[in-house]
Amino acid sequence: MNKKNLIAAGLIVGSVMLSSFAFYAYQILYTPNILVDQESQLFAIYDGTTFEEVRNELYDRRIINDAVSFSLLAKLKRYDENVKPGLYELKSNMSNTEAINMLRAGLQTPVKLTFSTARKIEELAGKMTTTIQMDSTDLAPLLSSDSVASAYGFNQETFISMFLPNTYEVYWTISEKELLDRMKKEYDKYWTVERKAKAEEIGLTPEEITTVASIVNAETNFADEAPTIAGVYLNRLDRGYKLQADPTLKFAMNNFEIRRILNKDKEFDSPYNTYKYAGLPPGPINMPSISMIEAVLNYEDHNYLYFCAKDDFSGYHVFAKTLVEHNINARKFQNALDLQRIYR
Template sequence: MRVLAGGLLSLILVGVAVLGILWVEYQQFLRTPVALDDDQGLIEIAPGTTLFALAERLTAEGVIDDPYFFAALAYQKGLQDQLKVGEYDVSADARPVDLLERFASGRSIQYPVTLIEGRTFDEAVAGLADHPALQHELVGLPTAEIMERVGIDAAHPEGWLFPDTYLVMRGSSDVELLRRAHQQMRSVLAEEWEQRAEGLPIETPYEALILASIIEKETGVAEERPAIAGVFVRRLQRGMRLQTDPTVIYGMGDAYDGNIRRADLREETPYNTYVIDGLPPTPIALPGREAIHAALHPADGDTLYFVAKGDGSHYFSATLEEHNCAVRHYQLNQPCRALRESP
């Protein structure tokens, strides 16, 4: 019995000594800064990464010294299930606890992804295909399936993405981004519709979206949008055709080669506003908030025509005679004295 008791006591003493050594090493682990090649490094946590897998990877890469101490620290801090997917910048003076708290905070590096005003739905989707921060799930899919995945509950996808710059984490999917853009468009359109001016020849938010897309394509000068909207609204009120080239171009599809010919203006397509009455059946591009606001708050006046001046802006006319004069002046380089000095 004495021999057994002595052996048990020896085991206890050895165990205490081992625990003491481990405790000292653990404290040293907590105090030791992470090892980075430069003053700052990037550490990525991919979807599905477990705490132990991350600890082992950081140890293999030489960032920390012990995966078990790292995992133990996470449990000690209650962060074992709080690590967020993302890409994190880490400074060279960071301690293991700093790493864990950063990973749990979700303050990862954000990358900008921009959907540009005036682009079509197809152009917007295609523009995401080469973005290095995105996970690409939509490449090669038909439009109908893209709409289903994004959640666009409409007969046609055009116009239903809000053009803006979105911040995403590396590894975010293109589907997630387009869902955000779609929900943002629905939200902005609803807000603007609730604050619309009275007496507009527009009966639904969707019609406002269609008109806004035409306004977006007609001018790149922000201050002109209400004036452009005013022309279109007055034409709609008077039963005049919109006669706007961007709708013709959209209706031509791949047949458009950079030029609109007289035959194109006579071609009967659902989008040829030289032929059809009223608005085309769908938007023709992604309109921004300013274009939507202009469609629902058109400028007052009597102008019914406008022509490009060659510098991005337009000359607005109230009569066909004045408009024809402006066309000769600005497009045919035939000076016309009948034009106002300050159009």
């Protein structure tokens, strides 16, 4: 074979090799390798996870088709040296480039953190960590810490009022401090100038409004009568009457199953016993819903000073302006309890 033929053959072989390399490079970079012909999935990477563990889990779960090409590009992009924890949405038919760029940049998919009413602040640790990486045992001590409460402008009795039941978008890797900071930010956002002005007009602080709302929250499940009940308690506070709220006594006794308050219960010594002590208890007796806080801020202006559960056990209440009226209503309810053999 002459020299020209050798050069031509070499060019042909080189061209084929170059084309093959270019084709393979293109495949590595741009052809689908993630969840090929499958639905999108969420993929969690925990703190301390190595690249090898990430790759192996992706392959074992059949999220990636070709582990070799994924590993090669990950190392070229130095993702193997910079694994970031988080919850990521790996989409159907993603390329290695798309997936690795997302993982390397730590572009997490937010999760929804939802919590509703709770009786005590310690219950929040479990409720707030169901959809995030955080362990409830790491959050719980912070919720019961006087110094943490103080750092956010509360005390241990009022700290629960900082947490507004709602649904929030957060990152799966959110830290304890970041979570508490977020809750304080949402609290400050809720307590606008207008709402603070309403509270001031009522004569209460935002924390005290929440305390009243927590009592209303424990009294009724019905939004339509919540402003009426709020008005009763605000009237009693305004006149210097003891609130005499059954839910505060149940909270004080740490017994929420009681259906019938007895006279001896009213002697239970606790600052939360509003039969024994005038004014508001030291803090909320639960974490009220936002609608209950709104019910207090927009209370019904009336002359009622008393209310009692209806004797039909509907959950609604009957209201009275005088003690004589109230005693009649209360006797009807007591008789209904007797007929149902409810003595405690």
